[in-house]
Amino acid sequence: MKTPMDQLVKALLDGDQVQAIAEARRLRGTGVEDERIVTEGMEAAMQQLDGKCTMEQFNLLEIMLTGRAVMGVMKELYPAGATSLRTKGTVVMASPEGDVHDLGKNILKVLLMAKAYHVVDCGKDCPTDRLIEIAEREGARAVAVSGLISSLIPQVRQIRDEMRSQGLGHIKVMAGGAALKQASAESLNVDFVAQTAFDGARYLDRVVEGEQ
């Protein structure tokens, strides 16, 4: 028998945004935490699309419909206006140059905004220079890089050194996304590698509280 979480995954894979939102509401109603809805529902659904998005196989419509349903559920969980006026600090985020994946980054953005961070989103396919320039201009507390393409790891490794050479070593560098989360912070030359968006948010809270 299908569990309520399976029903959410199915609705997402069907690209049925209305049904997905209804399933997410139902899960919440039974006390399931948002974190589980995101990681066991949304991430799991996208994971199942893995085989449909390789160098050889590419089912764009199906992937896009699921992506749209995922963002619909995020809006339901964290509706606009949920952010408080108080801000804990600024986070500048991007997917690195050459990477057009942005669903994970967008989930992180919604989550951080709901947790009272001021987020400046440099978008996808973002050159390192631009990311650093904006981080400096915005007085960022941290930069968040979301990477899903493994060949871009060398680019990610350079971010912290570039920032240090420009006197911006006080800005934390946080990485996440399927290609980066398998690596250690040391090997990526970053301050923190997050397994999930929630993991990243908890790390930022520790930074703000002065524990990291």
Ligand code: B12
């Ligand atoms: C959806 C998808 C696409 C969509 C992207 C739509 C979009 N707007 O993002 C489209 C169809 C455009 C696409 C394109 C391509 N894709 Co694609 N894609 C995927 C797929 C199926 C799911 C990715 C996803 O959205 N996951 C769901 C999100 C929510 O998960 P997530 O990113 O990990 O994010 C979570 C956490 O990691 C965290 N997080 C994410 N980032 C960050 C950052 C920080 C700082 C923090 C704290 C947290 C955090 O927050 C999220 C919630 O917890 C993956 C398969 C997979 N297993 O990942 C392949 C995959 C990533 N794609 C792949 C490939 C090869 C491609 C293409 C090259 C295909 C092609 N033939 O052209 C192109 C890429 C073009 C380019 N230059 O970027 C490969 C990458 C291989 C590799 N490791 O290098 C994968 C792994 C598929 C595969 N098995 O081959 N893709």
